[in-house]
Amino acid sequence: MSLEIYQIILITLFAFIAINDSLISNTLQQPAIAGMVSGLIMGDLTTGLMVGGTLQLMRLGIAAFGGASIPDYFTGAVLGTVFAVISGRGAQYGIGLAVPVALLMLQLDVLARFCNVFILHRIDKAIERMQLKRIPKFVLSGSLLFGFSRAIPILLMLIIGDHAVVAITNNMPDWLMSGLETAGGVLPVVGIGILMRYLPTKQYIPYLLLGYFFAAYLEVPMMGVTVIGLVAALLVFKKGNEKTNQGKQNVENTENILEGGYGGDE
Incomplete structure (x- = not known):
């Protein structure tokens, strides 16, 4: 050419x-x-x-x-x-x-x-x-x-x-x-x-091994492994948001207790 x-x-x-x-x-x-x-x-x-x-x-x-x-x-x-x-x-x-x-x-x-x-x-x-x-x-x-x-x-x-x-x-x-x-x-x-x-590979070793298993042993095409990785990323992201929201809620509850005392008696 x-x-x-x-x-x-x-x-x-x-x-x-x-x-x-x-x-x-x-x-x-x-x-x-x-x-x-x-x-x-x-x-x-x-x-x-x-x-x-x-x-x-x-x-x-x-x-x-x-x-x-x-x-x-x-x-x-x-x-x-x-x-x-x-x-x-x-x-x-x-x-x-x-x-x-x-x-x-x-x-x-x-x-x-x-x-x-x-x-x-x-x-x-x-x-x-x-x-x-x-x-x-x-x-x-x-x-x-x-x-x-x-x-x-x-x-x-x-x-x-x-x-x-x-x-x-x-x-x-x-x-x-x-x-x-x-x-x-x-x-x-x-x-x-x-x-x-x-x-942060060490933190997500299970997902890394799962992707390797799908690609090497099940011979899933790269697009299929990508979709699986996207699903895993969305689940991790959702779980992280839930922890963040729960942490904020705990902080708000603690602030309310400190302001009004335990049960509002103080």
């Missing part, structure tokens, strides 16, 4: 918009959303969701606190999905390819932030000189630089990588291709492990 021109344009525009959206809502930059949109553009939504969803699990608990740069799982999800569809190797190949791409793009994120610091100093000088009309232009230029930091590399990779990926895939040794596919199969387990690390 080869990339069409409209696909290259749409993916590049999406990358430009998504990286700027990360400064506001940080929604489009999520790997799951990036994989889904890229999958829709490439005509393979399933692969996009699998690649993006796996990288989303790996991104949990990681944030750019204090301006620190983290692996760019957004770009990894986009390019991983595209190249997985182009090569025809499936989601595991795309996941294995997305991780090194995310680590590589980390350096460009540092460069983009460095350039924006220069623009920020220009804004400070414009404020000191009361050149208020120049400030919106500087802000817009900073947004353009930040967007180009993802859009240009992705555009180049899509233009050059289209034929390169197909040629490399066709001539790649079986042991290397198998290694990438194996790594792609292992990474979802790592993501699940990270997710369980940040959730």
